[in-house]
Amino acid sequence: MAYSMEKLREEKVFKDPVHRYVHVRDRVIWDLIGTKEFQRLRRIKQLGTTYLTFHGAEHSRFNHSLGVYEIVRRIADDVFIGRPEWNEDDRLLSLCAALLHDLGHGPFSHSFEKVFDLDHEYFTRAIILGETEVNQVLSRVGKDFPIKVAEVIAKTSKNKLVVSLISSQIDADRMDYLQRDAYFTGVSYGHFDMERILRVMQPREDQVVIKQSGMHAVEDYIMSRYQMYWQVYFHPVTRSAEVILTKILHRAKYLHEHGYSFKSQPIHFYSMFNGELTLEDYIKLDEAIILYYFQMWQEEEDPILRDLCCRFMNRNLYKYAEFEPAKEYKKLAELSVLFEKAGIDPDYYLVVDSSSDLPYDFYRPGEEEERLPIQLLMKNKEIRELSRESEIVDAISGKRRTDHKLYYPADLLQDDSTEPLIKKQIRKLLEIE
Numbered sequence: 027m028a029y030s031m032e033k034l035r036e037e038k039v040f041k042d043p044v045h046r047y048v049h050v051r052d053r054v055i056w057d058l059i060g061t062k063e064f065q066r067l068r069r070i071k072q073l074g075t076t077y078l079t080f081h082g083a084e085h086s087r088f089n090h091s092l093g094v095y096e097i098v099r100r101i102a103d104d105v106f107i108g109r110p111e112w113n114e115d116d117r118l119l120s121l122c123a124a125l126l127h128d129l130g131h132g133p134f135s136h137s138f139e140k141v142f143d144l145d146h147e148y149f150t151r152a153i154i155l156g157e158t159e160v161n162q163v164l165s166r167v168g169k170d171f172p173i174k175v176a177e178v179i180a181k182t183s184k185n186k187l188v189v190s191l192i193s194s195q196i197d198a199d200r201m202d203y204l205q206r207d208a209y210f211t212g213v214s215y216g217h218f219d220m221e222r223i224l225r226v227m228q229p230r231e232d233q234v235v236i237k238q239s240g241m242h243a244v245e246d247y248i249m250s251r252y253q254m255y256w257q258v259y260f261h262p263v264t265r266s267a268e269v270i271l272t273k274i275l276h277r278a279k280y281l282h283e284h285g286y287s288f289k290s291q292p293i294h295f296y297s298m299f300n301g302e303l304t305l306e307d308y309i310k311l312d313e314a315i316i317l318y319y320f321q322m323w324q325e326e327e328d329p330i331l332r333d334l335c336c337r338f339m340n341r342n343l344y345k346y347a348e349f350e351p352a353k354e355y356k357k358l359a360e361l362s363v364l365f366e367k368a369g370i371d372p373d374y375y376l377v378v379d380s381s382s383d384l385p386y387d388f389y390r391p392g393e394e395e396e397r398l399p400i401q402l403l404m405k406n407k408e409i410r411e412l413s414r415e416s417e418i419v420d421a422i423s424g425k426r427r428t429d430h431k432l433y434y435p436a437d438l439l440q441d442d443s444t445e446p447l448i449k450k451q452i453r454k455l456l457e458i459e
Contacts, residue, residue: 030054030118030167040092044206048096054167055095055121061159062309063129067091069312073207074134075267076258078341080211087128093202098124098191100224101198111187111229119171120188122164123178127192127199129153129160133313137268141275142298151176152305190233194398195386196223196244204250207258215253218246228403235401235409244400245418252385252422260381262431266343269433273374274320274334281328290322330374342437347456349378349432357455358432364452368445375435382428386412386419432456 032053040048050056058064067087076083098120106112130150132138139146153160154176164172177183181193191198201220208216226240236244258264278292282299292299294315297307323335337343351358358378365372386400400412413423436458439449452458 042089042093042096043209044093044202045096048092049099052118052121054118054163055125057163058122058125058160059092061163063153063158063160064088064091064126066309066312067128067131069314070131070133070135071313072203073211073259074137074264075271076211076261076264078267078343079261079263080213080258082210082212083207085206085210087131090203090206091125091128093206094127094192094198095121095125097198097201097220097224101191101227105224105227106229109229111231116185116188118167119174119178119185120191122171122175123188123192124198126150126154126160126175127179132308133311133316134268134271137272138275138316141272141279142303144298144303147180149305149308150179153309154179156305158305158309186232187229187234190398194233194400196234196236196247196400200251201247204247204254207254208250211258213254213258215257216250218250219243220247223247230401230409233398233401235403236412238402238404238410238415241402241412241416244412245416248386248419248422252383255383255385256427256429260383260429262346263343265379265381265431266346266433267338267341269344269377269379270334270338273377274323274331274338277328277331277334277374278319278323281331286328288323289326290319292319294319330371334374337435344375344377344433345436345458346431346433349430351378351380351430361452361455364448364455368439368448368452370435370438375438377433378430379433380428380430382426384424384426385422 033051034053034056038050038056040050042048050059065088070087071077071083072085072087072090073083102117102120107114127150128146130146130148130153132144132146132149135146138144154164154172155161161172164175174183178185178188178192181189183189193199201223204216204218205220208214222240222243223236226237226243227234228237278295279299281288282292282295294307294311297303317339320335320339323331324339326332326335349358358376361376362372365376370376402410402412402415404410413420434456439452439456439458442449
């Protein structure tokens with residue numbers, strides 16, 4: 027029997043708090059889960075620093091990847107099976123792309139990427155196509171199979187239907203992380219009727235469409251996404267932790283570039299500091315490694331690195347104030363001068379952080395990120411874009427919401443043992459009691 031068709035003698039199941047069970051019967055999927063590159067995802071949290079705000083948010087990219095796989099497996103095996111628009115030959119491609127879609131995420135994903143100018147999508151592709159255990163498994167299916175999987179994840183595949191299962195405005199990725207993140211953070215916002223959405227999904231040549239009768243379930247899904255972004259993903263306390271994390275990495279990089287002698291040498295960082303990061307180096311990185319350095323750097327001679335690491339490890343985070351950059355740029359400049367006079371480096375201790383989200387958008391050709399709209403299949407078989415039928419979705423379509431915060435260390439500003447008059451001026455500007 028061909029490897030691509032091989033089944034396990036007995037179905038394997040993972041107990042899952044969101045989907046109850048994740049079912050694995052395909053030998054290819056089981057072998058991929060067992061690779062060291064996929065197992066690495068157990069050591070990378072799905073929500074980065076969010077555990078410092080919602081203490082239950084300890085779940086991993088591994089959990090989420092299995093969840094996305096399970097949703098796509100259900101679609102392929104239960105919803106689409108037997109439909110003329112669905113090609114059974116695409117089943118394994120869909121399952122592998124779903125399972126591996128987050129393979130290239132690094133520790134504290136997005137904060138890490140910003141500092142070192144990395145791209146997790148690049149590393150996902152590199153792991154799939156490189157000299158890895160994942161590549162060995164995929165290559166057993168077919169010589170060009172790793173390329174096909176990588177193209178689906180990168181959204182460059184000609185198979186638009188399979189791409190839309192993994193990446194669109196209503197896809198298995200979003201349907202899993204909204205429910206999973208809501209479960210582990212303990213909030214109620216991210217819950218929606220996924221069972222109903224799966225029942226009303228239908229395959230078309232270029233994407234999944236939703237039967238008109240399921241429109242209200244999709245509205246609920248979009249509003250759940252909107253609420254989760256503003257109540258969980260962009261929570262200002264989580265963003266405070268991200269600011270400090272980012273500044274630790276910036277400081278460590280700066281010290282390395284200026285010849286500082288670390289007590290705990292950051293050997294895992296050298297290739298990144300020097301812009302020479304290899305795939306082998308990248309795969310060795312996980313959050314346990316990063317936190318080890320943060321723990322050790324609490325005893326460094328450099329006062330800024332030491333302080334930032336103590337803050338992160340002991341959750342002594344920055345406070346924040348609402349801030350409008352366009353209107354308050356003079357205030358920011360004044361604060362920067364006062365921080366320097368007070369002996370507090372504004373590069374590390376006075377930070378503007380912005381969050382922005384576009385909950386739903388219709389198709390805008392030529393834009394930097396082309397969003398495939400959600401299409402409804404009407405009773406007369408006509409295809410209609412969702413916002414043309416839903417007043418709720420129309421009200422938020424194309425509307426980007428942006429939020430700015432100014433972060434600062436309130437404890438240092440309350441300490442009047444040094445520069446009390448200047449700190450009083452700063453507190454007045456920041457309207458600190």
